[in-house]
Amino acid sequence: MSETTGLPMRVPMPGLPVSVRIHEVGPRDGLQNEKAVVPTEVKAEFVHRLAAAGLTTIEATSLVRPEWVPQLADAEQLYPLLGDLTGVELPVLVPNARGLERALALGVRRIAVFGSATESFARRNLNRTVDESLAMFAPVIERALAEGVTVRGYLSMCFGDPWEGPVPAERVVSVARQLYELGCAELSLGDTIGVATPGQVRALLTDLRTAGVPVSALAVHFHDTYGQALANTLAALEHGVTTVDASAGGLGGCPYARSATGNLATEDLVWMLQGLGIETGVDLGRLAGTSVWLAGHLGRPSPSRIVRALTSED
Amino acid sequence: MSETTGLPMRVPMPGLPVSVRIHEVGPRDGLQNEKAVVPTEVKAEFVHRLAAAGLTTIEATSLVRPEWVPQLADAEQLYPLLGDLTGVELPVLVPNARGLERALALGVRRIAVFGSATESFARRNLNRTVDESLAMFAPVIERALAEGVTVRGYLSMCFGDPWEGPVPAERVVSVARQLYELGCAELSLGDTIGVATPGQVRALLTDLRTAGVPVSALAVHFHDTYGQALANTLAALEHGVTTVDASAGGLGGCPYARSATGNLATEDLVWMLQGLGIETGVDLGRLAGTSVWLAGHLGRPSPSRIVRALTSED
Numbered sequence: 001m002s003e004t005t006g007l008p009m010r011v012p013m014p015g016l017p018v019s020v021r022i023h024e025v026g027p028r029d030g031l032q033n034e035k036a037v038v039p040t041e042v043k044a045e046f047v048h049r050l051a052a053a054g055l056t057t058i059e060a061t062s063l064v065r066p067e068w069v070p071q072l073a074d075a076e077q078l079y080p081l082l083g084d085l086t087g088v089e090l091p092v093l094v095p096n097a098r099g100l101e102r103a104l105a106l107g108v109r110r111i112a113v114f115g116s117a118t119e120s121f122a123r124r125n126l127n128r129t130v131d132e133s134l135a136m137f138a139p140v141i142e143r144a145l146a147e148g149v150t151v152r153g154y155l156s157m158c159f160g161d162p163w164e165g166p167v168p169a170e171r172v173v174s175v176a177r178q179l180y181e182l183g184c185a186e187l188s189l190g191d192t193i194g195v196a197t198p199g200q201v202r203a204l205l206t207d208l209r210t211a212g213v214p215v216s217a218l219a220v221h222f223h224d225t226y227g228q229a230l231a232n233t234l235a236a237l238e239h240g241v242t243t244v245d246a247s248a249g250g251l252g253g254c255p256y257a258r259s260a261t262g263n264l265a266t267e268d269l270v271w272m273l274q275g276l277g278i279e280t281g282v283d284l285g286r287l288a289g290t291s292v293w294l295a296g297h298l299g300r301p302s303p304s305r306i307v308r309a310l311t312s313e314d
Numbered sequence: 315m316s317e318t319t320g321l322p323m324r325v326p327m328p329g330l331p332v333s334v335r336i337h338e339v340g341p342r343d344g345l346q347n348e349k350a351v352v353p354t355e356v357k358a359e360f361v362h363r364l365a366a367a368g369l370t371t372i373e374a375t376s377l378v379r380p381e382w383v384p385q386l387a388d389a390e391q392l393y394p395l396l397g398d399l400t401g402v403e404l405p406v407l408v409p410n411a412r413g414l415e416r417a418l419a420l421g422v423r424r425i426a427v428f429g430s431a432t433e434s435f436a437r438r439n440l441n442r443t444v445d446e447s448l449a450m451f452a453p454v455i456e457r458a459l460a461e462g463v464t465v466r467g468y469l470s471m472c473f474g475d476p477w478e479g480p481v482p483a484e485r486v487v488s489v490a491r492q493l494y495e496l497g498c499a500e501l502s503l504g505d506t507i508g509v510a511t512p513g514q515v516r517a518l519l520t521d522l523r524t525a526g527v528p529v530s531a532l533a534v535h536f537h538d539t540y541g542q543a544l545a546n547t548l549a550a551l552e553h554g555v556t557t558v559d560a561s562a563g564g565l566g567g568c569p570y571a572r573s574a575t576g577n578l579a580t581e582d583l584v585w586m587l588q589g590l591g592i593e594t595g596v597d598l599g600r601l602a603g604t605s606v607w608l609a610g611h612l613g614r615p616s617p618s619r620i621v622r623a624l625t626s627e628d
Contacts (some may be wrong), residue, residue: 007480007509008540010513011513194623200323272511272542275512276512
């Protein structure tokens with residue numbers, strides 16, 4: 001990397017945000033989709049290293065039933081190990097009322113609920129219709145807010161669905177509005193299968209604004225399955241979005257799998273934002289080093305192109 | 315792929331071109347950077363398959379000295395096998411006057427010369443200063459034009475250079491103007507090491523316009539080494555660029571290498587353009603099938619994310 005010091009060159013683009021908050025999902029969304037089960041103390045060190053690299057929002061784990069996601073079954077053991085990180089938000093995914101009680105018992109201050117824009121995915125992932133899932137979330141969000149806990153709402157399959165194909169924007173807008181009105185402070189628009197393109201992103205964001213959901217309440221969550229994540233991110237930035245989800249080292253997507261899950265790698269995002277002169281607070285070298293370190297624990301190289309390029313010796 | 319029929323969803327974005335011409339570089343730039351030497355008849359079938367997939371500009375080979383690029387040493391044998399492709403342009407890379415004579419003898423109607431924006435790369439790749447290389451190109455271009463041959467000028471290292479770091483736009487503009495004034499009908503702006511970000515792309519394109527090089531004479535040639543190629547392409551489209559270089563299946567970048575060459579995969583580009591409703595004439599399924607077929611001859615999977623996703627069975 002010494003040969004390319006000073007890169008990326010910083011050249012701002014008119015009309016983009018001054019700063020972006022990265023919502024790091026590696027420890028939760030990333031590890032949840034890895035085959036290897038990482039020991040609790042490695043996870044704790046991972047979160048601490050991410051914080052040391054400058055990330056200020058790190059989704060730490062999930063309070064689903066341990067038998068559903070064995071990779072994150074140690075949430076109750078992990079969370080107390082993270083308590084000494086000042087200035088870092090550590091949201092935890094909570095599937096239902098039982099999960100919320102566990103979160104409150106742990107002292108969690110930020111939770112996320114996981115909704116779907118499509119009936120097919122709601123049925124498969126939540127075993128409910130979209131309306132039934134919203135009805136399930138309502139008391140969870142209400143009680144969280146009463147306890148002073150901030151709630152993020154994930155919205156899956158916002159652009160395409162593996163069973164239904166293209167997803168009409170009006171369906172996304174409808175679910176997003178309801179989650180927003182239930183009290184979600186932030187909505188993360190997920191391109192769960194990675195099929196979106198920039199025009200679709202811009203159109204959905206425009207429709208959401210028209211429907212009264214402010215852009216300041218929106219985050220984008222793109223997958224790189226079809227290589228589109230950064231182009232879509234650029235379209236979202238041009239629309240004024242300032243919160244972007246990403247996974248350190250592309251965690252959760254396998255570099256060798258023929259169908260990778262394909263989380264956008266935080267490093268690839270930071271490279272673009274740095275080049276655009278957009279502040280993130282993240283030290284790219286330190287972040288890439290963390291991804292390489294974790295990849296060692298997973299027994300395979302990082303799927304991030306940047307991580308491979310920055311740590312290349314050939 | 316049957317599950318996701320109808321994807322990508324077509325949603326245009328205001329201000330983008332109606333159509334884009336893809337300059338396919340796989341048979342030349344791609345194969346030149348592969349370890350395996352592909353048999354001539356496989357190359358010919360590759361070009362025919364690319365044409366059948368709808369590509370109309372396919373850079374076929376290079377007339378450098380055979381000992382320099384053994385992968386393309388069969389140019390004289392290959393080119394005559396391609397002669398029956400109507401409606402398809404088959405440019406050939408020509409390094410110097412000797413290469414031009416070989417091209418004319420073959421009946422080539424489009425050539426490309428390969429320049430550099432930086433002194434370091436000019437010295438290493440051409441064994442000349444930038445000015446000396448332009449002086450070498452001048453009579454080549456002049457004689458080509460006199461023979462009715464169209465000339466494309468490649469400009470390497472337009473954004474960053476591995477020895478020099480960030481490349482100032484004014485140096486790129488200076489060389490680009492000279493190549494344009496020498497008679498290049500098209501200039502391909504290369505991000506040879508893949509470090510550019512969208513603001514830098516837009517700034518360079520703006521400076522070129524100011525310097526009198528029309529956007530209609532410009533092509534962009536992005537590498538995906540740092541994952542930035544499609545975001546940069548979007549920025550170029552927003553500026554009005556309508557010619558984009560890409561390599562079928564990401565050919566020339568190794569999926570497993572720690573430092574991939576990283577040509578933008580034509581499939582990834584076509585997915586984005588299709589989603590944006592921009593006409594390319596390319597059949598994505600047929601193109602991905604061609605990349606899978608060629609990967610079999612190279613003995614390794616395609617580095618394109620799309621090819622892997624579209625042909626996945628797991």
